[in-house]
Amino acid sequence: MSDSIAYNDAILALDRAHVLHPITEFAKHEAGADRLFVGGKGLELQLADGRSVIDGFSGLFNINVGHGRQEIGDAVAEQMRKLAYYPSFWGFANEPAALLAERLVGLLPSDRSLKHVLFTTSGSETNEANFRMAKAYHAVRGHLNKTKIISRRWAFHGATRAAVGATGIDAYHALIDRDPSHIHVAPPYCYRCEFGKTHPGCGLPCAEDLERTLAREGPDTVAAFVVEPVMGTGGIVVPPPDYFAAIADICRRNDVLLILDEVITGFGRTGRWFGMEHWDVKPDLVSLAKGISSGYLPLGAAVISDEVYETLRDKTPKGLPFMFGLTYNNHPACCAAGLANLDIIENENLVDNAREVGRYLLDQLREKFGDSPIVGEIRGIGMLAALEIVRDREAKTPFPNLADPAWIAARAFDRGLIARALFQCVGLAPPLCATTGDIDRIVATLEDIWPEAEQRFLSEAA
Secondary structure, eight states: OOHHHHHHHHHHHHHHHHOOOTTOOHHHHHHSOOOOEEEEEBTEEEETTSOEEEETTHHHHTOTTOBOOHHHHHHHHHHHHHHSOOOOGGGOOOHHHHHHHHHHHHHSOGGGOEEEEEEESSHHHHHHHHHHHHHHHHHHTTOTTOOEEEEETTOOOOSSHHHHHHOOOGGGGTTSOOOTTEEEEOOOOGGGOTTOOOSSSSOOHHHHHHHHHHHHHOGGGEEEEEEOSSBOTTTOBOOOTTHHHHHHHHHHHTTOEEEEEOTTTTTTTTSSSSTHHHHTOOOSEEEEOGGGTTTSSOOEEEEEEHHHHHHHHHHSOTTOOOOOOOTTTTOHHHHHHHHHHHHHHHHTTHHHHHHHHHHHHHHHHHHHHTTOTTEEEEEESSSOEEEEEOSBTTTTBSSSOOHHHHHHHHHHHHTTEEOEEETTEEEEOOOTTOOHHHHHHHHHHHHHHHHHHHHHHHHHHO
C-alpha cells in the first residue's frame, strides 16, 4: 500500500470516528465507504482515489463560479494579511463589508428600496435575523401580537431554531416539537396541486390558502410570510406567473411583511441576478447566502427595505439597540470573498450564461427523458432543473418518493456525476460557468443509467 493511500485511509478513519455529517445516518456513516475530496477545478472535483466527478449540483446550490477560483483565494489572503477579523459591534466598521454592501444594494432592483444590509454566515442565520427584524418592526409600531411567521409546505428556510420552524419539510421536525408560532400553507406546486386544480384557470387556490390562514389565525397575530422565489430543496418548484402578485396583494392588505428567501435563487442562479426579477416581486426583507461567496467562505446577507429600516430607526425606544448580533456579522475576510466572487460573476457574464445554458439544460432533459415512464414532470429555470420520478405517470405515485431518486443519484455518482435526490426528484444545479458541452456530459451520464432505472422501478411497481 502506497503512503498516499495509507494516509487517505487514515483521514477517512478519523472522519468516521469524529466528524458529524449533516443529513446523514450516523450508523451508516460509520460503516459506509466515504468519499474524500482533495481538489476541484471548474465543474470537476477530484477524489483521493484518483477519480474525478462532475459537480452537477454546485455543492449545495452555492458554488456559482465553480471550483478552484484563485482570484477569491487571493482576495481573502490579502484581506487576512491586513485585517482577518474584528467585530462590527459598537459601530466598528471595516472596508470589505462597506464595499460589499454598496455593491449588493447596486445589484438589487433599484425600485425595491432595499438599501440596508447585515452580513451573516449562512442562510439559516439570515432568516433568523429577518424574522427578528419583522417582529421588531411590528412591535415598535405597537402591534405586539404580530409574532407568527407563515411559510409553505415543502419549503426550506434553514435548520436553526426559527428557520427550521419555517421549514415545511416534515423530516426536519422528526423527534422535535414543532414551533407553534410558525404556520404552513400550500405551496404553488402545480404538478401536485393540493386542491386538485390545473393552472391556468385554477384561481390560485394556493394563494387563497394564505388568505384563509390569515383569517383563521388573525392578521393581527402574523408578522411575515416567507417564501422562496423557486422552492429549492423541496423539489425545484417554479411558481406559476401570477402567483407572486396574488400573495403580495394579500400581504399588503393584511399588514404582513413579505420576506423573500433568495438564499438559493440569488446571484444569477435563475438567469437573473435575483429570482424576484422574474415576477417583479417587491419584498420588505430579503435573505441571501450561498451564491454571494460561491461557498469560498461562509457568507449571507439580510437586506431590509427603507420602510422597515426607518421604522426601526425612528420608533425603537432610545437607548435600546437592535438586539441581534453574532460574532461573525460583517466579517471582513468573508466580505472580501464576496467582492471577488461578484467580480467573477460580472466579468464573465455568468448571469447571462446561466439563463442561456440553463435553457439548453432544460431542453435536453425534456428531449431525452420527457417520454420516460418514470418521469412525471421536468421543470426548472436558469441553472435549476428537476426530474420528478414516479412509477405511475397517471397516478403520479409514489409520493413522497425517497428511494428511487436516491438510487439514481448514487448510480450517477458511480459514473462520475453528482446529482441530488430531492425527496421525489432528481435535482441538477450546475455552476453558472457550465458550458453546453458540460451539459451534454451531464445528460449523457443520466442517459447511461436510465434504462436500468426504468427496468428496476417499473418491475418493482408491477
